[in-house]
Amino acid sequence: MFSGALLVLFVMLVLPTPARAESTLRLQLPDTLEPIGATTFDGTGHAIGQSRFEIDTQPDGLRTMQVTMGIDDGASMVSQATLAPVASGLGGAAGDPAVALQLIEERSIATSADGQNFPLLVVDHTAGRVSCYPDGDATRPGKHIDIPDEDRLVNVPMQLFFLPLARGEINSLRFQIAACGDGPVLHRMLAERHTPIERDGRRIVEVEYGPDLGKAVAWLAGDLLPSFSFWFDASNGTYLGHRMPIHRKGPEVTLVRQGLTPPEIGID
Numbered sequence: 001m002f003s004g005a006l007l008v009l010f011v012m013l014v015l016p017t018p019a020r021a022e023s024t025l026r027l028q029l030p031d032t033l034e035p036i037g038a039t040t041f042d043g044t045g046h047a048i049g050q051s052r053f054e055i056d057t058q059p060d061g062l063r064t065m066q067v068t069m070g071i072d073d074g075a076s077m078v079s080q081a082t083l084a085p086v087a088s089g090l091g092g093a094a095g096d097p098a099v100a101l102q103l104i105e106e107r108s109i110a111t112s113a114d115g116q117n118f119p120l121l122v123v124d125h126t127a128g129r130v131s132c133y134p135d136g137d138a139t140r141p142g143k144h145i146d147i148p149d150e151d152r153l154v155n156v157p158m159q160l161f162f163l164p165l166a167r168g169e170i171n172s173l174r175f176q177i178a179a180c181g182d183g184p185v186l187h188r189m190l191a192e193r194h195t196p197i198e199r200d201g202r203r204i205v206e207v208e209y210g211p212d213l214g215k216a217v218a219w220l221a222g223d224l225l226p227s228f229s230f231w232f233d234a235s236n237g238t239y240l241g242h243r244m245p246i247h248r249k250g251p252e253v254t255l256v257r258q259g260l261t262p263p264e265i266g267i268d
Contacts, residue, residue: 037258110247132180143183166232
């Protein structure tokens with residue numbers, strides 16, 4: 001989720017049958033890794049803070065991706081994903097397997113403006129378990145649930161997961177996210193691609209996602225259920241911004257790539 005080159009990755013959705021207790025997602029390894037700064041805006045379009053996306057390579061070859069969302073009143077969300085290099089199954093120019101990244105672990109912790117820590121969410125793709133720890137403290141007893149055999153959970157690197165939509169390769173995508181309430185819970189989600197728009201010479205595509213209720217009841221839910229969005233440059237899939245709550249009790253914020261404003265990426 002998080003550098004200029006990293007944001008042009010795509011998710012392989014058709015894969016060989018995976019082993020139990022591992023993510024089915026494969027994320028292509030970028031040539032270069034660069035951090036991205038973003039401005040945090042409130043619902044009225046006023047800048048209220050700064051956010052940052054970055055990725056580091058560890059000595060053992062693992063990649064650590066981190067997203068820090070912050071607003072000036074002190075509320076924040078820090079999310080991290082650990083990924084391992086694996087063979088993607090795509091042959092390189094010389095026939096060698098291309099290297100990809102596989103999700104190993106994701107975790108998120110939010111803090112309210114008054115300094116209250118919300119539960120720490122940990123998605124362990126290797127163990128096949130989602131955990132929630134009270135007050136952001138992993139040393140305290142937590143609550144746990146198992147991940148389904150087909151692990152389609154993705155919480156942190158969503159703009160990578162949405163790239164097939166951004167590029168127009170597909171029009172919709174089903175997946176799951178994890179959250180902490182009284183304990184861990186999995187939500188079925190549906191992401192859909194909007195028709196690209198032109199803004200200041202740039203083609204912009206919005207990917208909107210929300211609860212997946214199936215076609216039978218989706219028309220009834222309409223605008224009553226929450227939905228969130230990512231915005232991409234439609235020509236190359238570059239991440240431009242996204243909207244979501246900074247924590248589960250709000251407020252909703254919009255992150256926009258540094259140097260741009262909400263109207264410049266199609267948010268009026």
